[in-house]
Amino acid sequence: MRWIVRGLMGLAGLAVLALIVVFGGSEWIIQKGRAAPLPPVAADRTPAGIAEGARLAKALGCRSCHGPEGQGRLLVDVPNVIHVAPPAFAPIVADYSDAELARLIRHGIKRDGTATFVMPVEGHAGLADQDLARIIGWMRTLKPSAADSKDGLHFGPLGRVALLTGGILPEVKPDTRAPALRPADSGAYLTDTVCAACHSLRETRKAHDDGRPVPPLAEIGPAYDLVAFKKLLRTGVGLSPRDLGLMRQVAKDDLAHLTDAEMDAIHAYLQGEAAKSPSK
Numbered sequence: 001m002r003w004i005v006r007g008l009m010g011l012a013g014l015a016v017l018a019l020i021v022v023f024g025g026s027e028w029i030i031q032k033g034r035a036a037p038l039p040p041v042a043a044d045r046t047p048a049g050i051a052e053g054a055r056l057a058k059a060l061g062c063r064s065c066h067g068p069e070g071q072g073r074l075l076v077d078v079p080n081v082i083h084v085a086p087p088a089f090a091p092i093v094a095d096y097s098d099a100e101l102a103r104l105i106r107h108g109i110k111r112d113g114t115a116t117f118v119m120p121v122e123g124h125a126g127l128a129d130q131d132l133a134r135i136i137g138w139m140r141t142l143k144p145s146a147a148d149s150k151d152g153l154h155f156g157p158l159g160r161v162a163l164l165t166g167g168i169l170p171e172v173k174p175d176t177r178a179p180a181l182r183p184a185d186s187g188a189y190l191t192d193t194v195c196a197a198c199h200s201l202r203e204t205r206k207a208h209d210d211g212r213p214v215p216p217l218a219e220i221g222p223a224y225d226l227v228a229f230k231k232l233l234r235t236g237v238g239l240s241p242r243d244l245g246l247m248r249q250v251a252k253d254d255l256a257h258l259t260d261a262e263m264d265a266i267h268a269y270l271q272g273e274a275a276k277s278p279s280k
Contacts (some may be wrong), residue, residue, distance in 0.1 A: 001104050003011035004125055009117065010274060019157075019189065020162055020163060022157065022160050023159075023160060025163075025164045025269075026155065026160035026161075026163040026164055027157075029163050029164070029170070029273055030114065030115075030155075030163070031114055032082055032114065033113040033114065034107075034108075034109045034113055034114065034115050034170070034172045034174070035109070035113070035174065036103055036107040036109050036142075036172075036173075036174045036176075037103075037204075038100065038102070038103050039099060039103060039129060039132065039176070039178070040099070040120060041098055041099055041101075041102035041109040041129050041132050041133050041136065041138075042098050042099075042128065042133060043098045043133055043135040043136040043137040043140050044130075044133040044134045044136075045137050045140065045188040046137070048140055049134045049137045050137045050138050050146045051138075052134045052139030052189075053131075053133075053134035053135040053137045053139070054138045055135070055257055056131055056134060056138075057135050057138055057139075058193060058253075058254060058257040059194060059254055059255065059257040059258050060124075060127075060135075060193065061099045061121070061250065061253070062135070062255045063198065063253075064100055064170040064250075065086045065119065066087070066088070066089060066168070067086075067088070067149070068084045068279065069142070070088060070089035070090065070120065070148075071088050071089075071145060071147045071148050071149060072085060072087045072088035072089075072127065072137070072140065072148060072149025072151065073086065073149060073150060074088060074149075075118075075187060077160075078156075079156065079199050080156035080157055080159070081155075081156050081158045081159040081162070082153075082154070082155055082156065082159040082168070083153065083155075083156070084118050084154065085116075085149060085151035085152055086118075086119065086150050086151055086211075087151075087152055088144075088145075089139050089142050089238055090143055090144045090145065090148060091148060092104075092146060093136075093139050093140055093142065094144070095111065096111055098106070098136055101130075101136050101139065102132050102136065102144075103125070104116065104120075105120055105124055105132060105135070105136075105173060106120065106124055106125055106127060106132065106173070106176060107120070107125070107170060107173050107174060108120050108124075108166070108170065108171040108172045108173055108229045112115070115170035115172045116168075116170065116171050116172070117153060117168065117170055117171055118153070118171060120171055120173065121171075121193060121196070121197035122173075122196040122197055123192055123193040123195070123196040123197055124193070124232035125175070125176055125177060125178065126178050126189070126192045126193050126196075127178055128178055128179045128180065128182045128189070129178065129179070129180045129181070130180065130181045130182050131143075131182055131193075132178075134280055141196050152199075156169075161186075164272060168234070177192075185265070186262065186265045187265040187266055187267075187268055187270075187272075188261055188269050189271025190266050190269075191217060191259070191266055191269055191270065192266060194254075194258070194266070195217060195266070198214055198246070198247075198250070199215075199216065200214075200216050200217070200218075201215045201216060201217050201218055201219050201273060202216045202217075203216055204216055207246055208246060210245055210246075211244045211261040212245060215271060216271060217270055217273070218274050218276070219274070220275045221267065221269075221270025221271045221273065221274045222269060222274040223239065223273060224239065224269050226263075226269070229266075229267045230260070230262065230263050230267075231257040232251065232264075233256065233258060233263055234251060234252075234255065235248070235251055235252065235256075236248030236249065236250065236251030236252060
């Protein structure tokens, strides 16, 4: 009987040690300092800039994740793994300078130097200073409200294990490929900033929601004429009636806010890329 008791005590001690290692190691990853330069971005507070920033925040999905009016919302809740509730914009904006907001959006680094998770998406790294300034200008018009979410990001025990094993990674993007101004020939730029969160240009990926194959953009371009392509971006309905999953929601909530000229530019760019090296 004594040996059984000792064995159970030993197992309990190992379990406590494992919890300490998992919590301590994952917390080190969460609190680790990161570095990236502060972008030379100042908020565009002109009426036209603010209006364009509000539209861009829709087209880029900012308002889908953070709420239509930037009030924050629950996005994902997987018990014991992760609870993702993108925060309200107004309280954050009040504590950040323009350059700090630009670094947060583009590089995924908070004011205190720690990393963000889930956001930013890949395309944010390529956002031009000009467009970042417009989005930040719109964000600065938002005022704190009783409707603002107080929720945030939380990791459960399995989520902390995933942090330690690389299953969940910080979204820090230390490098930048962002131009100062949005290019006049904007097809490549828009493809990079708007579409890169889900699609690769030449490689098949897996969908974020259900793991289905996400085709490379260079295959999508030649498959659609311009009319069908615009329908796809506005409604999420493709050439067949099959359900395109997350694309249907993203199209209605985000991509539908692209202008006709922007859709034309993306389509023309993809048509040109399709004639180059083959997709994988």
